[in-house]
Amino acid sequence: MVDKGFRIKVLRKFVHLPYTYQFLLPILVFLHSKENPAYRIWVRFLLNTFREAYAHRKPVVWANSFLPSEIHYGLDVIPVLPEIISALVTYLGWSERPISKADTRISTDLCTFYRCALGLALENFLPRPDLLLSSSQLCDGANKFFSTMGQLYQCPHLLLDPPYSNHPRSHRYMEEQIEDLLKQASQILSLPFKKDRFSLVLNRSNQARQWIDKINQLRQSIPSPFPGSEGLSYLSGMNFYSVGSIWSIPFFSLLHQEIEKKVSSKKGYLPKEKYRLLWLHHVRPYYKNEIFNILSSKDAAVSFEEANYLYWPFHDSSQPWKSLAEKILSNVWAGPIERRMKAIDEMIRSYSIHGVIHFSHWGCRQSCGGAAIIGDYLKQKGIPYLTLPGDCADPNNYSPGQTRTRLEAFIEMME
Amino acid sequence: MDKGIYVGLDIGSISSEALLLSDERILSYSIIATGPNPHRASRECLKEALSKGGVSEESILRVVATGYGRISVPFKTREVTEITCHARGSHFLFPRTRTVIDIGGQDSKVITLDERGKVTDFVMNDKCAAGTGRFLEVMARALEVELSKMGERALKAKKGVSITSMCTVFAESEVISLIAEGLEVEEILRGLHESIARRIFRMARRLRVRGEITISGGVAKNEGIVEALKSLFGMEINIPNEPQIVGALGAALLAREMS
Numbered sequence: 001m002v003d004k005g006f007r008i009k010v011l012r013k014f015v016h017l018p019y020t021y022q023f024l025l026p027i028l029v030f031l032h033s034k035e036n037p038a039y040r041i042w043v044r045f046l047l048n049t050f051r052e053a054y055a056h057r058k059p060v061v062w063a064n065s066f067l068p069s070e071i072h073y074g075l076d077v078i079p080v081l082p083e084i085i086s087a088l089v090t091y092l093g094w095s096e097r098p099i100s101k102a103d104t105r106i107s108t109d110l111c112t113f114y115r116c117a118l119g120l121a122l123e124n125f126l127p128r129p130d131l132l133l134s135s136s137q138l139c140d141g142a143n144k145f146f147s148t149m150g151q152l153y154q155c156p157h158l159l160l161d162p163p164y165s166n167h168p169r170s171h172r173y174m175e176e177q178i179e180d181l182l183k184q185a186s187q188i189l190s191l192p193f194k195k196d197r198f199s200l201v202l203n204r205s206n207q208a209r210q211w212i213d214k215i216n217q218l219r220q221s222i223p224s225p226f227p228g229s230e231g232l233s234y235l236s237g238m239n240f241y242s243v244g245s246i247w248s249i250p251f252f253s254l255l256h257q258e259i260e261k262k263v264s265s266k267k268g269y270l271p272k273e274k275y276r277l278l279w280l281h282h283v284r285p286y287y288k289n290e291i292f293n294i295l296s297s298k299d300a301a302v303s304f305e306e307a308n309y310l311y312w313p314f315h316d317s318s319q320p321w322k323s324l325a326e327k328i329l330s331n332v333w334a335g336p337i338e339r340r341m342k343a344i345d346e347m348i349r350s351y352s353i354h355g356v357i358h359f360s361h362w363g364c365r366q367s368c369g370g371a372a373i374i375g376d377y378l379k380q381k382g383i384p385y386l387t388l389p390g391d392c393a394d395p396n397n398y399s400p401g402q403t404r405t406r407l408e409a410f411i412e413m414m415e
Numbered sequence: 416m417d418k419g420i421y422v423g424l425d426i427g428s429i430s431s432e433a434l435l436l437s438d439e440r441i442l443s444y445s446i447i448a449t450g451p452n453p454h455r456a457s458r459e460c461l462k463e464a465l466s467k468g469g470v471s472e473e474s475i476l477r478v479v480a481t482g483y484g485r486i487s488v489p490f491k492t493r494e495v496t497e498i499t500c501h502a503r504g505s506h507f508l509f510p511r512t513r514t515v516i517d518i519g520g521q522d523s524k525v526i527t528l529d530e531r532g533k534v535t536d537f538v539m540n541d542k543c544a545a546g547t548g549r550f551l552e553v554m555a556r557a558l559e560v561e562l563s564k565m566g567e568r569a570l571k572a573k574k575g576v577s578i579t580s581m582c583t584v585f586a587e588s589e590v591i592s593l594i595a596e597g598l599e600v601e602e603i604l605r606g607l608h609e610s611i612a613r614r615i616f617r618m619a620r621r622l623r624v625r626g627e628i629t630i631s632g633g634v635a636k637n638e639g640i641v642e643a644l645k646s647l648f649g650m651e652i653n654i655p656n657e658p659q660i661v662g663a664l665g666a667a668l669l670a671r672e673m674s
Binding site for chain 1: 483486495496497498499522533534535536537539541621
């Protein structure tokens with residue numbers, strides 16, 4: 001019997017070796033050879049990012065998902081998004097240990113994505129950061145988490161603090177903040193500050209945006225060509241992590257091709273589609289659970305998810321700071337809730353939605369806070385609505401029986 | 416008299432009920448403890464109901480299973496959630512019902528329905544057992560009071576003591592401390608009943624409670640809870656003659672309506 005501490009030590013050693021990702025790449029690509037080609041790009045993108053982060057040939061910057069990814073690629077750094085790492089660790093069934101480790105340091109009321117990442121950091125599983133960047137938009141736990149990481153790694157932390165309103169004054173304020181943050185980041189990382197590089201990245205981002213828009217239009221087809229469970233995993237993952245990188249254009253264009261084939265053959269992802277659902281909130285539980293199987297067994301398709309809603313306009317690459325400010329301030333999940341409700345209305349219409357599920361993730365003020373207001377609004381319009389409380393990263397907070405009853409009763413309400 | 420019958424089976428965490436329906440008439444019903452094997456409980460309670468009704472198994476036309484153990488019923492025609500079944504059963508008994516409070520063994524729910532008995536919205540407690548039958552069972556044991564007499568004894572106290580913990584485990588410790596402090600069992604009981612009722616009331620306020628309220632599930636037999644709820648809602652509450660069979664009745668009605 002091998003000692004558990006020894007196994008963790010060996011695992012840590014492998015995780016830190018850049019060759020591990022090089023070795024895993026052909027294996028994982030082979031194992032996923034039957035998946036769509038876009039999925040394989042996601043696998044390549046992640047393994048390549050991890051390899052580069054652990055090899056540390058370029059500066060490693062940790063950032064939260066709500067900071068536009070164009071910032072990382074414009075700075076020419078290796079981005080590490082702790083929330084996405086937590087989701088992957090959860091998917092692999094390894095989240096319980098880091099979460100319990102983090103519970104010795106931080107309140108159990110905090111989001112489990114951050115608790116999982118904190119546990120991984122405390123056990124030295126993550127690549128060492130050179131800089132921490134976080135945005136206060138949407139996620140109130142992020143800044144505290146990054147601040148803690150700053151202390152743990154003795155590493156500078158820069159904060160972007162977007163204002164609440166979308167007023168022209170807010171735009172000017174945001175533009176200045178972005179420019180200032182990027183100059184400071186370049187200085188800290190001893191990187192040349194190149195505005196042209198940002199313009200190039202924004203051009204790439206625009207191309208990716210075109211494909212995302214086309215994908216979203218295809219997903220309006222009946223029956224639903226693409227499963228919401230995947231929309232909430234690698235598709236939203238690439239939306240948050242890759243836009244502006246060299247990976248984003250092949251990923252979104254290939255995914256578009258795949259979905260187009262399904263639409264042309266009028267093939268839905270379910271054998272039979274009776275109900276079309278909209279999933280609110282950016283995430284879903286990533287550990288093994290029955291949520292999407294229960295819905296599928298009732299012929300209920302998750303046709304679209306707000307995580308992939310395209311809220312931001314095309315960038316003007318000649319004015320990168322202005323464009324990035326525009327992207328941040330047009331975020332419908334921040335600011336007045338009326339803006340989010342308008343977007344939900346649009347999604348309900350465009351995707352011929354019969355019912356809406358709002359997943360309320362443990363510790364997420366952004367998602368739980370608006371759930372009741374959105375629910376009242378939709379119920380008044382006669383749209384069946386379910387708030388599904390749960391946790392995306394901690395399987396101990398999953399209650400199978402109650403989740404099944406809630407989902408099935410919701411479907412029965414629509415019958 | 417072996418006419419075609421419809422069966423509703425409600426396999427709950429504490430008790431299981433079978434109800435036989437012939438046309439619109441309740442032929443018979445049975446209530447048994449679920450025990451560790453919901454599969455066996457479903458067979459046993461059906462057998463008992465058939466025997467009470469004097470009908471044979473061959474006369475069963477359809478079976479709808481509900482309750483948390485609905486998945487484990489091998490001979491069901493269909494499974495339907497207890498939310499839909501309690502709404503349907505309550506509406507059948509009290510057609511003006513627009514809100515149902517169902518307090519079961521391991522969860523409690525508030526359901527709103529339309530004039531046809533169709534569910535329009537619902538809320539249920541989160542995964543902890545606070546405010547459920549299981550909570551009362553644990554407290555009855557801690558206070559050494561017979562479960563069936565808890566409500567009656569709670570009503571004897573002029574006022575209840577404040578119980579701050581709603582977690583079943585912590586509340587049990589709190590109750591034990593209160594006994595040690597020399598407080599009257601009746602006052603503690605009243606406090607417990609009031610805290611459960613407040614919890615249900617708070618859940619109900621998340622919905623638009625309107626029309627008549629009907630209470631179903633085993634806990635509806637507890638006068639202490641019912642009185643506390645009446646006082647919080649400020650209105651009368653319909654109580655079925657046998658609140659434990661409302662889910663099974665709804666299931667049987669749905670079995671009859673199935674095409």
